[in-house]
Amino acid sequence: MTIAGTSSFVLNRRHLLGIEGLSHDEISGLLDLAEEFVELNRQIEKKRTSLRGRTQINLFFESSTRTQSSFELAGKRLGADVMNMAVVSSSIKKGETLIDTAITLNAMHPDILVVRHHASGAVELLAQKVDGSVINAGDGAHEHPTQALLDALTIRRNKGRIEGLTVAICGDVLHSRVARSNIILLNAMGANVRVVGPSTLLPSNVERLGVTVMRDMREGLHNADIVMMLRLQRERMNGSFVPSTQEYFAYFGLDQHKLSYAKPDAMVMHPGPMNRGVEIDSGVADGAQSLIREQVEMGVAVRMAVLEALARNLPNA
Amino acid sequence: MPMFSDRHPILLANARIIDPSRDLDFAGDLLMADGVIREAKRGIGAAGVPAGTEIMDCKGFIVAPGLIDMRAFVGEPGAEYRETLASASQAAAAGGVTTIICQPDTTPAIDDPAIVDFILRRARDTAIVHVQTMAALTKNLEGREMTEIGLLKAAGAVAFTDGAHSVTNAQVMRRTLAYARDFDALVVHQTEDPDLVGEGVMNEGEFATRLGLHGIPTAAEAIMLERDMRLVGLTDARYHAAAITCRQSLEILQRAKENGLPVTASASINHLTLNQIDIGPYRTFFKVRPPLRAEEDRVALVEAVASGLIDVIMSDHNPQDVETKRLPFAEAAPGAIGLETMLSAGLRLVNNHDLPLITLLGAMSTKPAERLGVPGGTLRNGAPADVIVIDPDIPWVLDPADLKSKCKNTPFDEARLQGRVIRTIVAGRTAYEYAPS
Numbered sequence: 001m002t003i004a005g006t007s008s009f010v011l012n013r014r015h016l017l018g019i020e021g022l023s024h025d026e027i028s029g030l031l032d033l034a035e036e037f038v039e040l041n042r043q044i045e046k047k048r049t050s051l052r053g054r055t056q057i058n059l060f061f062e063s064s065t066r067t068q069s070s071f072e073l074a075g076k077r078l079g080a081d082v083m084n085m086a087v088v089s090s091s092i093k094k095g096e097t098l099i100d101t102a103i104t105l106n107a108m109h110p111d112i113l114v115v116r117h118h119a120s121g122a123v124e125l126l127a128q129k130v131d132g133s134v135i136n137a138g139d140g141a142h143e144h145p146t147q148a149l150l151d152a153l154t155i156r157r158n159k160g161r162i163e164g165l166t167v168a169i170c171g172d173v174l175h176s177r178v179a180r181s182n183i184i185l186l187n188a189m190g191a192n193v194r195v196v197g198p199s200t201l202l203p204s205n206v207e208r209l210g211v212t213v214m215r216d217m218r219e220g221l222h223n224a225d226i227v228m229m230l231r232l233q234r235e236r237m238n239g240s241f242v243p244s245t246q247e248y249f250a251y252f253g254l255d256q257h258k259l260s261y262a263k264p265d266a267m268v269m270h271p272g273p274m275n276r277g278v279e280i281d282s283g284v285a286d287g288a289q290s291l292i293r294e295q296v297e298m299g300v301a302v303r304m305a306v307l308e309a310l311a312r313n314l315p316n317a
Numbered sequence: 318m319p320m321f322s323d324r325h326p327i328l329l330a331n332a333r334i335i336d337p338s339r340d341l342d343f344a345g346d347l348l349m350a351d352g353v354i355r356e357a358k359r360g361i362g363a364a365g366v367p368a369g370t371e372i373m374d375c376k377g378f379i380v381a382p383g384l385i386d387m388r389a390f391v392g393e394p395g396a397e398y399r400e401t402l403a404s405a406s407q408a409a410a411a412g413g414v415t416t417i418i419c420q421p422d423t424t425p426a427i428d429d430p431a432i433v434d435f436i437l438r439r440a441r442d443t444a445i446v447h448v449q450t451m452a453a454l455t456k457n458l459e460g461r462e463m464t465e466i467g468l469l470k471a472a473g474a475v476a477f478t479d480g481a482h483s484v485t486n487a488q489v490m491r492r493t494l495a496y497a498r499d500f501d502a503l504v505v506h507q508t509e510d511p512d513l514v515g516e517g518v519m520n521e522g523e524f525a526t527r528l529g530l531h532g533i534p535t536a537a538e539a540i541m542l543e544r545d546m547r548l549v550g551l552t553d554a555r556y557h558a559a560a561i562t563c564r565q566s567l568e569i570l571q572r573a574k575e576n577g578l579p580v581t582a583s584a585s586i587n588h589l590t591l592n593q594i595d596i597g598p599y600r601t602f603f604k605v606r607p608p609l610r611a612e613e614d615r616v617a618l619v620e621a622v623a624s625g626l627i628d629v630i631m632s633d634h635n636p637q638d639v640e641t642k643r644l645p646f647a648e649a650a651p652g653a654i655g656l657e658t659m660l661s662a663g664l665r666l667v668n669n670h671d672l673p674l675i676t677l678l679g680a681m682s683t684k685p686a687e688r689l690g691v692p693g694g695t696l697r698n699g700a701p702a703d704v705i706v707i708d709p710d711i712p713w714v715l716d717p718a719d720l721k722s723k724c725k726n727t728p729f730d731e732a733r734l735q736g737r738v739i740r741t742i743v744a745g746r747t748a749y750e751y752a753p754s
Contacts, residue, residue, distance in 0.1 A: 020527075099643055119645030120529035121599030140647065142529030180529060203526040204534075 007033045011309035015127050015134040018143035019184040027188060031153050034298070034305035038153075041077070041301055048304075051080035051311050054111040058084045059101070060137070061117040066272055066296065067137050067146075071114045074303035078311075080112070098122055102129040111314055112307060115139075120177075133310045141175050147271055148181035150302040152189065154295050155226055158267055163190035168220050168262070169211075170196040171230035171252060171279050172241075174203050178271045179230055183209050196220030197252060200241045201232075217252060221261040228269045229254050229280050237278070245278050255281040259289065267291050324745045326350035328366050329706060332375035336382065337679030338686075338695035347380050349702035352745035357696045373740070375706055381678045382694050383415025383446075383703035383741065385685040386656060387583055388559060388631035390480070391417070393439065394432070395424025400636040400723050402436070405656065406444035407721035410749035412657035413738035414632070415703035416693055418685070419450040421458065422480035428453035428464045430472035437473050445748045446741075447703070449691055451476045454493055454504060460484040463493040467500050475689045478505035478559060481606060485511060487544060494554035503689065507559040508541035508566075509533075509607055518647045520593045520608045528599065530646060533608050535563040542566050546573045549580060557688060558582035561627060562607045564617040571626055581688050582626075584618050585633035586659045589666065591615070591728055601642045601649035602728045605633065608651075619671050622680055628688065630680040632659040636724035654722045658715065658729045660707070664736040667709075674709075702745035709736040713753075 009029035019027075040046055056075040058068055068084060075082040087101060096104075098117070105113065111132045115123045120140030127134040138144040156162055167186050173179045173195045186193045193211045195202060196219075207213050214220035221227055232248065242248045249255075254268065268280075268290045276282045285292060329347045334357050336342075346361040347354065348370070357380075363372055386409065392400035402419075409417050419436060421427035427436060433452055440448030452474035456462045466477060477497060484490045484506065497504050514533050519525050521532025542558060546569060549556045561570065561582045573580045587605050592612045596603045603609060621627040635652025642649050655662075659681065666672040686694025693703045715732050717725040741749035 097640075097643070098645065117645065119647045121647075122645035124598060125643075125645055140529050140645075141531075177529060180527075204521045204532055205523040206526055208523040209526065 007036060009033045009309055010312040011306070012313060014313070016145055016306055016310060017124050017127060017134065017136045019145045019148050019181045019188070020143065022188065024188055027149070027152065027185060030149055030302070030305050030309060031156060033309060034149070034153050034301045037301035037304040038298065041297070046077050047079065048077060049079045050308055051075065051078035054080040054311060055109065056080040056082045056112040056114065056307070057105060057110040058082065058114045059087060059105065060085065061087045061122070062138070064116055064137070066299070067116065070296070070299040071137060071303050074300050074307055075112070078304055078307055080307070098126060099129055102126045106130040112310065133314060135306060135310070138177050141177050141180070143181045144177040145181050146299070146303055146306055147178050148185040149306070150295060150298040151182055151228070151269060151271070152185055153298045153302055154269065154291050158291060159225060162186065164192070165225040166192045166194070166223055167226040167228060168194045168196050168224040169228045169230065170217070170220065170254065172201045172232045172236065173197055173206060173230065174201045175233065175236070176230050182228065183211055194220055194224070198242060217258045218261050221258060224262040224266055226267055226269060227254060227259065227262055231271065231273065231275060232279050234275070249278055253277070253279055253281060254284050256283055256287070259284055269295060272296070324352060326367050326370035327742065327745070328361065328363070328370050328372045329375045329380045329704070330362070330372055332378055332380040332706070334380045334696065335675050335678055336696040337675050337683040338382070338697065340675070342675055347696065347704065349704065349742065349745050352702050354696055354698060354700050354702050354704070356698050373706070377708070377710070378739065379674070379707040379709055381705055381707060382682040382696055383705050383743065384413050384660060384681040385416040385418070385691065385694055386414045386632045386634065386659065387418045387629050387685040387689065388420060388585070389417045389634040389656060390420045390422055390636070390652070392636060393423065394435070398723070399638055401443065402440045402448055403443040404721065404723045405634070406440070406446045406448065408654070408656040409446045410741045410743065411721050411738070413660045413705040413707070413741050414446060414656050415705070415741060415743045415748070416447040416449060416691060417656070418475060418689065419448060420480040421451055421453040421478065422482070426453050426458050427451070428456050428458070430465065430468045433469055433472040433474050446743050447693070449473070449475045449689070451478045451505060453477070454479045454506070455484060455489065458482045460486055460489060463489070463496055466497055466502050470500055470502055475691055476503040476505045476557070479507070481507060483507055483509045483511060483541060487548065490545065491548045491551060494548055494552040494556070498552050498554040501555065503555045503557055505557045505559045506545060507607070508538050508545060510537045510541050513537035513540065518604065518608070519596060520610045522593070522611065524593050524596070528596070535565050535610065535614070538563060538607055539565040539569060542569050546578060546580070549573070549578050550576070553579065555579045560585055560588070560607055560633065561618065562588045562610050563614040567617055567621050567626060574626065581628040583629040583631045584622065584627045585631055586655055586662050587633060587653055587728060588615065589618050589622065589630065590662045595728065599646040601644065601646055602653060602726050602730060604646060604649055604651050605653050606651040619666055623672050623676055628680065628684045630659070630663060630677070631685070632656050636722055637726045638724050642726050652726065653728050654720070654724055654726055657720055657722065658727060661734040661737045662729060664709065665734070668735055702742055704742045705738050706740040707736060708739045711735070711737055713737060
């Protein structure tokens, strides 16, 4: 059995490069469409044909397991031909530039390019050189729009709304594209957003993005509805940004005790992959308040929604 | 051989003559012959000139000393594909720059008297404007060992600098300043603490945070400038801050000047006319070092030029090609070309009434000539006939295809500008004439 789609939402733009610039209605439209795919994905027959004949290339300049497989599955379930290209291991090593790669791939007429790159702005640069749609799967410390959308969907399904909720984003905000996209999206949808972390991991003037800045977990988690933990890269733990793993966990790692500062029904999120015992305790990560596994499920649905909504806007659609 | 037109007497008649070296701004005529300025006064007229004099009616135009660009990165030797002395001089002439001061950041670095000699000879043979060069302050610009300041000066180096590099070791800086003092050499230094710069690629603050780019704090500049002021206090060396970009540095400079230290400073035309917001969606042509700062810093810099706290405006000409610019922002090379646009961009400040015209022209000609001790920067009788004619009103749009520089990395790409050089005369010969396309 297949579920007939009811949402006819079209994303009236060629690319999805970031949450920045998306309207409240566009975000809601994508989340509503994603809801349909959540249902579809729980059926045995998960296939749609809306992207049949389309070619989707997942172009990853930075390695990724979950985002890439999530996009791959999303494209295949919509009927697209999906090709994965891990550029870390191929042409960049031969000296080919980002632009050359874009031009080369463009000659193969992909309809959709899903791109991840380690440099902020690189996906936008690539988008200027291709004819199809480009979806940003993470660029440097800039944006990761599908992660913010899947987080929003997860929140909405569990809390029934986003508006008015208090969301605490905790940890390495400085290096996090997930944090930036979430801050923009949550603000656009009317949530109260806090960032919590040591000053060394908070970007300069981050309050200008419309967040309250806190440097203490007790204060930062007080009355929070959602506690969103961020990954701290190993190389940043040894004295360069924080003194040690132990100290970081003591002051900023989410354990059951710190979680008790938040509302009793607060939910815990993490974009993955987790460093258990660094930013999050295993008991919390696997506990009753955790939404971490659900986030992964929502990831496929949201990416199907983004692919579908962009494809509806492609020529000859 | 460079393409010099023949040298005949020229009378620039009915002009508005501005000579910042004497604070003069008057209506009159200027006569040049034999490569020097004969006189500039009201009413020389056709009757008062030698036979064979070309008379150019300059009604509505401004006549001023040719510009002296105190900081241009050229690329010869080592990066001739980006810019040669010849191509840089063509660009200079088109921008009204009659003297280029080369920076030593070449391959090899200009840290040896033989390379100074090479630059000067090569310029003599290929360039259509005057070329002078600074020499490295430390060997290979590494900040460890001082160069042969005495011999380099004797070979013709007009000042000593590590160009875009900063000398981080305070002991090396102190000794080099003390040694330079004995030779009365001018030390020019870009102050940027590389550790505080870190991975930074643009000004630190809200905009860097939004773009997800690492920021460079203004403190990176101010801390080293403050250190240098203390070292100048210890050594009494002649010192010039190469590129001031922020309000914090201006406060330090102000104090140093009030205390009577032998200190002067430059700001680049980019920092006076652009700010960090111009970077917009990761436009790498706006990536420069030090980075474009906040609007309030830009405004403070312009005020500092107006008050004389900033002495010199330079182009910071730095040619980069598509291979180094058509990259993600963090990976792109910093730098913007500026020889051809320095004056027109500066005229924006005049047109907006932020800066008197004579101050702008002085900061681009008289002040660098005086500080470096090079000829030019004046319309006095007997001075070299390095003169420009400016149409202050002509509107034009910068088409990168018209640029003479080998590289097209201009932040004024497609910019609407008002006013430009229409004729550049170097040593009495016409090096450039504007021909609208």
